[in-house]
Amino acid sequence: MLKLYFAPLTRSIRIKWLLEELDIAHEIVPVAFNRDGSRGFAQNTPTGKFPYIEDGDVGLSESGAIVQYILDHYGDGRLQPPIGSPARAAYLYWLHYSEGTAAQPINTIVWLTVYRDDAEKHQAIIEAMRTSADHIFDEVEQTVSKQPFLAGDELTGADIMMGFTLWSAKMLGVLSDQHPNTVQFLKRLASRPAFEKALVESRRLK
């Protein structure tokens, strides 16, 4: 059975959410998050970070790679537009945008405000990162004011990737009502039973 190494409030939530959307049997391996801010990627998983999955001989990190792996192996065509279809480019764009572009300012804000205790010394960096995050939300806003999901009319793995990013940004107070369609989009995603199950797991292991 597919195993997911899971720590609360981490990107493991994306994978649990996806597994629940697809109704795939899986085992959660609970691992406590090591909050030692002086060392990066020192988590008690084979790659030192979350998420991590084991599926037979395959061991994999990187949430975007895991999402695509699970969709390719177990999706049966669900939650991704077919290769060559018009929505495929937007799907790939947002699937990779979440970690390739959007994560950078959010990660920096988390690092400076949650893991360290000297945020007041880094206000200029935090403000610059908030401005970058606003540009990111502008782009999401434009997209979800035209269509219900990032790649069109249907939920895809790209929404799961960006959904977690937006959820983290909302929790941090970085995403606000200045981006009303983005906030509504997040509400639509967060009300999905599969997302709620992922959050229940996160709370249970806290």
Ligand SMILES: N[C@@H](CCC(=O)N[C@@H](CS)C(=O)NCC(=O)O)C(=O)O
């Ligand atoms: N781009 C990676 C980022 C992985 C990552 O940074 N995960 C965090 C938790 S959300 C982590 O495990 N950090 C470990 C650490 O900072 O020690 C992904 O999408 O999986």
